[in-house]
Amino acid sequence: MFRRVLGKTLGFVGYTIQYGCIAHCAFEYIGEFVVCSGPSMEPTIINHDVVFSERMSRHLCKIQKGDIVIAKSPYDPNMNICKRVIGLEGDKVCTSSPSDLFKTHTYVPKGHVWLEGDNLRNSTDSRSYGPIPYALIRGRVCLKSLAAVRGVLGHSFLRSVIFFTFHAILPLALTLTDGA
């Protein structure tokens, strides 16, 4: 009797470990859901939006200009930031604000990326802390929840399906830097 209980417990523990490891691999190598807060990516991503960020591009080094990425903050590794990639290594980026008379440019160093939020007036990004190392990037945002029924946890099955339907975020053409 005792041996049967022990056997069942060990089996349960074994299954938990196995599924825990599969979950870790899924979150680490496939993708995860992220809740974004803050106004720095409006109007693309609004405060409290749920997005899905996929990890494969980051591991295969296929992040491109124009992608929205989730990265670890360079000043606090426990905080994550969500910004758009404006420049990859070797690119020339404009560091002056549009109101400056003289435009200053800088080159993104090797192994780094330049991030900026879409809401340029209300975003702390590479314009204040400089380019960040590529390895701080965690994933690329590819899907965003439909905002229309956000926050409505309906009773019907159909409403919950609409709530969890995502639409793809395509990398937008860069119109953010001044054309000069």
Place this chain on the structure above:
Amino acid sequence: MVLIMLIATLYSPLSSFLMAQQTTAGRRYLRAFVSGFFVAVPVTVTVLDRFAYVARVEGASMQPFFNPEGGLKSDIVLLNRWSVRNYQVQRGDIVSIVSPKNPQQKIIKRVIGLEGDFIRTLGYKNQYVRVPDGHFWIEGDHHGHSLDSNSFGPVSVGLLHGRASHIIWPPSRWQQIKPSLPPNRGPLDTKEEEG
């Protein structure tokens, strides 16, 4: 790491094969292989990502602590990834980080200063540096032969990969690695007057 995964993939179907029953031998082996594969690979990957990692130290940047003879004999170290899950490091620890210059390479160096410390640099563009928040200053023991913070500046703590806790090969060099700062390489005490 690929070697470890290969060994895990071959070992597990053998053990699950012993527990399979009925049907033809070929179908039995295939089923055992598939179920063993789906157990072994996620477990191995999780252990390597979260708990411990084994790596060979290459290069001369940490002589004489690692690779004291140089040449063909490289030390193999055990990296503890569980102890750095909250990004806690001490001065004098030997850590491995993802290189800020090349995201596919890992480098192993000693932590000299943490956030808020003042460091007197060797060959950096500024002679004195205050390490910013969320960053740390790393240096190789073999100054001059080392690509470290003296070249690329303070490093963000988010790049931390693991802490070297033991040297496990060659057997004559088995030892636990204890944190120790090299002489004259430490954060400047704000009370002392440096000449």
